[in-house]
Amino acid sequence: MSNSLPEYIEVIEAGYEFLLAYAAQGRESDEGPGGSEVRTTLAGMTEAATAIAEETAGGDFAAVIREDAKKSLAAFALVLAQKKISSELVDNLNASIHVRALLTDLFLLSETLD
Numbered sequence: 001m002s003n004s005l006p007e008y009i010e011v012i013e014a015g016y017e018f019l020l021a022y023a024a025q026g027r028e029s030d031e032g033p034g035g036s037e038v039r040t041t042l043a044g045m046t047e048a049a050t051a052i053a054e055e056t057a058g059g060d061f062a063a064v065i066r067e068d069a070k071k072s073l074a075a076f077a078l079v080l081a082q083k084k085i086s087s088e089l090v091d092n093l094n095a096s097i098h099v100r101a102l103l104t105d106l107f108l109l110s111e112t113l114d
Helices: 005-023 036-055 059-080 087-095 097-113
Strands: none
Touching: 005 036, 005 087, 005 097, 036 059, 059 087, 059 097, 087 097
């Protein structure tokens, strides 16, 4: 993935919005029509969070972003490792303090990039 920081941030933000919608669907698994998109979305978020963790440099806030990205990556990996990804599992991922912290970090960072 060879994107810029704003593009990585957009992948995370758009992915989170998708996950909110997925969680609201009441799905028992990601099998069937449209279900595989959750894995694709999580894979994209994983790539973006990895790039953010690797490419964010300098300063105390950069260290916070790197740490929150790494914690979010662990949560993404846990969900992706499951045979079935239910709406309830994604709802719990969405509620994860680590994922929310990363989102908040990125909202703040994106405001400084404008």
